[in-house]
Amino acid sequence: MNEQGPTGRERRHARTRQAILEIALELSNESGLEELSLREIARRADFSPAGLYRYFESKEDIVAALAADATRLLTDHLNSVPTNLHPRERLIRLGLAYLTFAGENPAHFRLLFSDLPAGRSSLSEPVPANSPYAILLDAVQEAIKSGDVVVPGGDDGAEAMAFAIWSLVHGMALLKQVHLRTFDANFDAIYRHALERMVGTHGRT
Amino acid sequence: MNEQGPTGRERRHARTRQAILEIALELSNESGLEELSLREIARRADFSPAGLYRYFESKEDIVAALAADATRLLTDHLNSVPTNLHPRERLIRLGLAYLTFAGENPAHFRLLFSDLPAGRSSLSEPVPANSPYAILLDAVQEAIKSGDVVVPGGDDGAEAMAFAIWSLVHGMALLKQVHLRTFDANFDAIYRHALERMVGTHGRT
DNA sequence: CTTACTATGTAAACATCGTTCACTTTACAA
DNA sequence: TTGTAAAGTGAACGATGTTTACATAGTAAG
Numbered sequence: 001m002n003e004q005g006p007t008g009r010e011r012r013h014a015r016t017r018q019a020i021l022e023i024a025l026e027l028s029n030e031s032g033l034e035e036l037s038l039r040e041i042a043r044r045a046d047f048s049p050a051g052l053y054r055y056f057e058s059k060e061d062i063v064a065a066l067a068a069d070a071t072r073l074l075t076d077h078l079n080s081v082p083t084n085l086h087p088r089e090r091l092i093r094l095g096l097a098y099l100t101f102a103g104e105n106p107a108h109f110r111l112l113f114s115d116l117p118a119g120r121s122s123l124s125e126p127v128p129a130n131s132p133y134a135i136l137l138d139a140v141q142e143a144i145k146s147g148d149v150v151v152p153g154g155d156d157g158a159e160a161m162a163f164a165i166w167s168l169v170h171g172m173a174l175l176k177q178v179h180l181r182t183f184d185a186n187f188d189a190i191y192r193h194a195l196e197r198m199v200g201t202h203g204r205t
Numbered sequence: 206m207n208e209q210g211p212t213g214r215e216r217r218h219a220r221t222r223q224a225i226l227e228i229a230l231e232l233s234n235e236s237g238l239e240e241l242s243l244r245e246i247a248r249r250a251d252f253s254p255a256g257l258y259r260y261f262e263s264k265e266d267i268v269a270a271l272a273a274d275a276t277r278l279l280t281d282h283l284n285s286v287p288t289n290l291h292p293r294e295r296l297i298r299l300g301l302a303y304l305t306f307a308g309e310n311p312a313h314f315r316l317l318f319s320d321l322p323a324g325r326s327s328l329s330e331p332v333p334a335n336s337p338y339a340i341l342l343d344a345v346q347e348a349i350k351s352g353d354v355v356v357p358g359g360d361d362g363a364e365a366m367a368f369a370i371w372s373l374v375h376g377m378a379l380l381k382q383v384h385l386r387t388f389d390a391n392f393d394a395i396y397r398h399a400l401e402r403m404v405g406t407h408g409r410t
Numbered sequence: 411c412t413t414a415c416t417a418t419g420t421a422a423a424c425a426t427c428g429t430t431c432a433c434t435t436t437a438c439a440a
Numbered sequence: 441t442t443g444t445a446a447a448g449t450g451a452a453c454g455a456t457g458t459t460t461a462c463a464t465a466g467t468a469a470g
Contacts, residue, residue: 114384115383117386118384120388121387121388121389122388151398152398153398160394161398163377164373164398164399164402166376167399168369168372168403169376171375171376172368172376174372174375175371179319179321180323181322182323182326183323183326185328193356193357193366194365194368197366197405198369198373198402200402
């Protein structure tokens with residue numbers, strides 16, 4: 001066999017893998033991640049429990065694959081925010097996009113940044129390209145460069161601000177989805193106020 | 206037996222209960238909450254697995270007791286922040302106290318707001334007295350009353366601001382402890398910058 | 411076409427888990 | 441001392457994630 005594209009068998013293998021992941025995601029959205037069971041996935045996929053091990057090394061491996069999917073989907077979603085907005089408004093819109101994603105994809109969201117460690121281990125390492133954080137950091141740097149946002153502390157100031165925004169939206173999404181899951185309020189308005197305060201737009205622009 | 210204080214048996218029962226909880230907390234701090242095992246608690250407490258059921262209804266019940274402890278400890282810790290500070294500085298110190306608590310009590314922190322639903326279900330209900338959120342909300346209301354902090358939207362504005370601060374510190378603590386657990390940076394400085402930005406103190410006061 | 415070989419799938423077993431049940435032992439009150 | 445409730449145990453149940461040995465189906469080479 002020469003070097004060429006994926007064979008039929010490989011394509012079928014990849015498709016089955018994907019199908020398993022979709023069932024795992026369904027199950028997670030129905031009953032939560034804690035109760036996700038390998039054997040239940042197997043039942044719904046008409047597999048014997050052992051069969052899944054031809055496609056994944058372990059249950060943890062399945063969850064990791066879901067988390068990787070989540071990161072890719074979030075990246076796409078953040079990339080759909082226009083880049084030519086007023087810099088502060090762009091930051092706000094990125095935050096709101098994060099919150100929308102979390103609301104619409106609860107299981108995927110719960111996987112974000114909750115298991116896999118970060119891709120880098122200090123500020124001196126490069127930011128992983130095409131990651132959600134890279135998009136946010138870029139927007140912060142643009143806002144600083146345009147003078148629209150002022151941060152202390154030079155280069156690392158942008159990272160500090162990106163981390164703050166990230167923490168804020170992640171915290172809001174998590175609290176709403178877990179601890180405040182039965183709380184009735186207009187979260188969309190609250191989200192926007194919080195982001196405007198963080199980014200520095202306290203009134204209308 | 207007349208109505209009087211706890212008998213010797215009741216005191217011993219309560220002490221054993223507490224001892225079990227301490228072992229459960231130790232185990233959580235060592236190996237994480239996900240891997241906490243009833244049987245491992247029993248082994249370390251020199252109990253048979255079934256014996257624990259004289260003290261707790263279920264594993265979930267043990268975790269709930271730990272979470273209640275966590276809330277009480279956090280409340281104490283927040284109450285140790287002076288109340289006579291400059292209103293904005295007080296808010297910042299409350300946030301930093303939250304982050305300190307999270308850093309020093311990782312297992313207890315992971316239980317905070319992560320399992321039990323909130324004590325109220327809409328803004329019209331009263332805030333649970335002596336809760337961490339009540340302390341924060343009170344500080345926000347003081348800051349607004351003093352004119353030190355300006356929020357839009359009347360009464361609910363204070364709640365929105367309290368939620369924003371809460372989300373920010375919770376998100377920062379969580380991201381640092383989970384996704385950024387191997388990341389090396391001066392988080393204390395980052396925490397303070399983020400809080401100052403959120404509360405509105407952008408330079409020295 | 412046949413012969414290897416690999417991919418795919420299964421059944422059975424293992425260790426562990428949370429939980430329950432029947433039972434014994436301990437401690438205290440009358 | 442006796443009766444009763446609490447405290448504690450071992451064995452079992454059903455469930456989990458995982459491994460092993462085995463069967464079958466597809467495919468590539470002779």
